[in-house]
Amino acid sequence: MLDALTLDQMRTFVAVAETGSFRAAAARLSRVQSAVSHAIAKLEAELGVSLFDRSAHRPALTPEGRSLLADVRAVLLKVDTMRARARGLGEGLELGFTIALDPQFPIGLATAALKELHEAYPSVAVRIFTASLGEAVHALRQRRCALAISSVDIPDPQIERQALALVPRAAVVAAGHPLARRAASREPVTAAELADQLQIVAEDPSPLTEGRDYDVLSPGTWRVSDNPTKHALILAGLGWGSLPLWIVERDLAEGRLVRVPAAEFGPEGESLARVWLMRRTDEQPGPAARAFRETLFRQAGAWGATA
Template sequence: MLDALTLDQMRMFLAVADAGSFRLASHAIANLETELKTVLFDRSTRRPTLTSDGRALLDDCRSLVLRADLLRAKAQGMGSGIEIELALMVDTLVPLPAVGRALEALHATYPTVGVRLQIGTLGEPIDCLLQGAVDLAITVGEDLRDPRLEFDSLAPLSMAAVVGAGHALALIAKKGRVSTPELADHIQIVLMDPSPRSHGRDYGVLSQRKWRVGSQEAKLALIRAGIGWGRLPLWLIAQDLVEERLVQLSAAALGENGTTKSWIYLARRLDKPLLPAARCLRSALLAGAGLGDTAGLPA
């Protein structure tokens, strides 16, 4: 029965169902009903309305036509050099909602391109890019640069040294500046690098007592719990500071008022020209997707 069913017939069915009018399609719909051996429309009213069988088949028909359109668009994209999938790795310091807005712009332009989004820490985005595991990487800072890559600056990123409101360092901080020996006496929560790029090196570590975590979310949870202190992106902790769940640490070793500033960069390989979808995402990011210090801050 279904072997003779065509996409044109299904499109006609959808058109009549959406318009509520047969117009010139009455004969085509009648043929379709003959093929399916069921009545799709009630013709006893002024405007054709779907029967119960018609309603039951409508969603399946829409799904089949949509899949066929996507298949056709993907095949055309393959022939024109558009990627089937775009792989992106984002540093855990970068606000994902802002990245999501750039990906939304990508999807609007290239709806058939799939996206593989991964989150990495420290040297992981750079290493994955160099290994060819991803097409683009969003990374933070200048410490882990590689001459085989090209970098576009996207936005500033402020990191604030903080501690939970009930921690001993919070009481010291509320009275004034915190000394380096006082910081060194307490556990510092730091990110661990799953790549070998920073092997044997620590960045911004002042305490010999370290707990290592694999994400900013884990780091924030431990600091909130009062286990130790650490640096976190200002966009991530802005509400915690306003609601006094966290206290900012002001110390000579931690930058002005306990804040240091880095830059967010988009990295790509010099030996691998960007294809259309990657160029589109790069343009969206460079146009200002709200990355960095203003992302996530309370109004």
């Protein structure tokens, strides 16, 4: 009978499917291998189908097993989400929480929201770390943070995403750089012209998007780990690159930097980066984290760049 199915059997099924063996699943679940084998046999008996082909050295999912795996994962996801919601309803104020912050997001908005948070919840400790490109999502998957603010769109059924803001970016170069003289003509700079010059780009520290390049047009690149270093190298005239406008607007106004009207990026070399606020669906934020989320959305709306 299907009513006799247990969540333990389902989690064991997923563990074997993901690890590729009963022994590896037993290690993941901290059980003996015989207990894993028994749970799978019991599940197969309840369902009336074979989930694994055991004729080879390693168990392989049968067609029925592959079909049911998605259903089992969906059931477990719903259960974990319900448990997280119940825990959140029963818990009081958290001692603290961690935020993974994408360097593209305007730091002024983040600090304004954090200031309000501290005034409302002075006893709550907050840890913030910079997480470029896919690192914020990676940290959330690893439970190294409660909230992630990221400009990289990586759909995941275990992560709830809310579009937070649209951040303007611009391709820029130092005033004395050859591309600055080319930009003075007011004609769009071609991809071929950009490829002739060194480009300063951000390096991805996460395995989720490792090896993927975003808006890299030049075969010659220098890679950096953060926006301040990228900004400094561009200001020094070493190369060109794209940076959030909130970082370079003063340099543009005072003539130290010049926009590169690169057609690849959009009019006047400008583009928009969508930033998401993310959390795990199986972990309910505490009162302080929820308050921070609400304040952050309000600040983004007042800034005028809501997504």
